[in-house]
Amino acid sequence: MAMFRFERYYEPKSADECVEILKKYGTDARMVAGGTDLVPKLKNRVLKVKTVIGLQSVPEIKGIKKTTDGIEIGALTTLRVISKSEEVKENWLALAEAAGHVSSMQIRNMATIGGNACNASPSADAVQGLIVSDAIVNIVGENGTRTVPVIDFFTGVGKTVLKEGEFVISFTIPAPKANTGATYQKFAIRGDTDITIVGAGSSITLDADGKVEKAIVSLAAVAPTPIRVEAVEKLITGKFLTEDLIEEAGELAADSCNPITDQRATKEYRVEMVKVWTKNALREALKRAKQA
Numbered sequence: 001m002a003m004f005r006f007e008r009y010y011e012p013k014s015a016d017e018c019v020e021i022l023k024k025y026g027t028d029a030r031m032v033a034g035g036t037d038l039v040p041k042l043k044n045r046v047l048k049v050k051t052v053i054g055l056q057s058v059p060e061i062k063g064i065k066k067t068t069d070g071i072e073i074g075a076l077t078t079l080r081v082i083s084k085s086e087e088v089k090e091n092w093l094a095l096a097e098a099a100g101h102v103s104s105m106q107i108r109n110m111a112t113i114g115g116n117a118c119n120a121s122p123s124a125d126a127v128q129g130l131i132v133s134d135a136i137v138n139i140v141g142e143n144g145t146r147t148v149p150v151i152d153f154f155t156g157v158g159k160t161v162l163k164e165g166e167f168v169i170s171f172t173i174p175a176p177k178a179n180t181g182a183t184y185q186k187f188a189i190r191g192d193t194d195i196t197i198v199g200a201g202s203s204i205t206l207d208a209d210g211k212v213e214k215a216i217v218s219l220a221a222v223a224p225t226p227i228r229v230e231a232v233e234k235l236i237t238g239k240f241l242t243e244d245l246i247e248e249a250g251e252l253a254a255d256s257c258n259p260i261t262d263q264r265a266t267k268e269y270r271v272e273m274v275k276v277w278t279k280n281a282l283r284e285a286l287k288r289a290k291q292a
């Protein structure tokens with residue numbers, strides 16, 4: 001692999017073997033799942049590692065399994081499989097939407113849910129589907145498995161809580177409560193093939209009176225990590241989600257984030273788009289919750 005200048009390629013057959021290799025080579029090793037983030041970095045020499053570990057032969061890392069209370073999605077499951085799964089579309093529509101908003105079909109055929117999370121881009125789309133679905137990240141390391149709520153998985157741009165020798169094996173996603181509606185809305189100038197300028201996720205659970213019992217409001221591309229907008233969640237919980245409250249929520253979401261200016265949008269434009277897309281996401285989640 002002279003083009004990419006790495007020296008060793010491993011394909012471990014078990015999680016334990018994978019952990020051993022990761023430990024042995026430390027920061028000089030990287031895993032490859034779909035390769036859509038990693039390979040361009042290696043090719044452009046943005047990242048220089050000598051050891052690459054392919055994950056495809058680790059058992060139980062691929063596919064969607066039903067659990068007693070929800071589903072478990074293997075880290076190596078492609079975004080195309082997730083976006084097309086009838087099971088996911090039926091019960092976790094926001095996750096299917098978020099996975100389906102990642103670029104083109106060609107990318108989604110290769111890109112994995114584990115790669116989307118572990119690449120830890122603030123603009124990652126599929127991650128937003130995990131956040132509004134209240135997913136738990138299952139991490140394997142030398143001391144066995146540990147779990148982390150997905151919102152606590154990210155620590156900075158390209159950074160996660162993963163320690164040396166650890167990798168993500170799967171995501172556990174609980175079944176949504178009754179009367180829950182959720183959505184992920186991506187805003188990018190050239191549609192899904194473009195990187196997100198602002199992404200907004202929302203999950204609304206209504207109580208018997210039609211008031212908001214539980215809310216998750218999340219944003220992409222407005223901070224160093226994906227974020228939940230707790231101020232908005234608190235504002236709307238226990239209340240009827242009226243159009244006036246949605247307007248207030250949009251303003252509060254804009255006050256709660258601190259985006260940057262980059263080649264795609266200025267900070268000021270992003271703040272305006274946070275208002276628009278938070279409101280859009282809340283309206284759609286509410287509509288779906290009423291129909292659930």
Ligand SMILES: Cc1cc2nc3c(=O)[nH]c(=O)nc-3n(C[C@H](O)[C@H](O)[C@H](O)COP(=O)(O)OP(=O)(O)OC[C@H]3O[C@@H](n4cnc5c(N)ncnc54)[C@H](O)[C@@H]3O)c2cc1C
Pocket residue numbers: 030031032033034035036037038039040055075076079101102103104107110111112113114115116117118119123124125126166167168169192193194195196
């Ligand atoms: C043309 C193009 C367009 C794109 N558009 C979008 C877009 O619109 N939205 C979006 O969100 N992303 C986009 N991306 C980024 C990318 O496709 C996604 O982030 C994708 O989900 C990454 O998954 P992967 O399996 O290809 O990851 P890989 O490239 O294989 O890995 C990414 C990183 O995660 C690590 N990793 C992978 N799996 C694990 C694991 N199980 N445990 C620990 N570490 C792991 C790797 O070591 C690497 O550092 C785009 C990429 C390209 C090339």
